[in-house]
Amino acid sequence: MSLIKTVQITFDCAEPERVARFWCAVLGYEAPPPPRGFDSWDAFDRTEPGRRGADWASTKPVDGEPRLFFQRVPEGKVAKNRVHLDVRAGTGLVGAERLAVLEAECARLVALGAVHDYTLYADGENESCIAMRDIEGNEFCLD
Template sequence: MSSVKQVQVTFDCASPERVARFWCEVLGYVAPPPPEGFGSWDEYHASLPPEQRDTWFAASDPTGAGPRFYFQRVPEGKTAKNRVHIDVRAGTGLVGAERLAVLEAECARLVALGAVHLKTLYADDENESCINMQDIEGNEFCLD
């Protein structure tokens, strides 16, 4: 039997630091400290040639329980629906109107950060409510 491995979720994007900081706000994650010898990320980026600035960034769960998110700059833009997406479990354990109210409040918070509300899927006989959204670069995710 193989051992459990740690998982990192990697995002291809145009602006790694911007997208990483968005996800830090969404999940309560933290950004890494600047590289050794630099007082800030801005100071570090200023030391690099322009083409080497903002090529990667990361966001980590400060408790160590969740996966690390890694953001890497790629030249091409997003062109199709994600095959894998993040479910942000904002309504875990809640049902009905109480769940929907929590999801809508979290949706409003994330829209203020630059996310896009795509569609609210309301509860039916089989499923509880969830909200489909996009992050600041168009990557789909759900509030669940």
């Protein structure tokens, strides 16, 4: 029996390279370099007849974090995600200090193209978090 040691998170999207660049900026990841002799993955993919560009893109994570993979699909997003990422910006913080950090990170991500949906404020049992959407509408939380 084998044990799974890593996980990759895959996003269906319309523009893989654009969404990958967004998530690299959010998480501090890097994009893997294109093959030798090409300026971009898009240029590499266009060497295949009939291709319009990259049908996929990925991230190069740091410190053992999961790789994110983005694949082009023809259909758009039509419903709420059944799975979403929690971006852990406020880990270990509570109250007003946590909310200030989350709001600052929210402002940074909105400048990158994210959308702020709503803020859930601390209620005595749960700490604050912020619900957001990425540049193609995929839900995620700042936690």
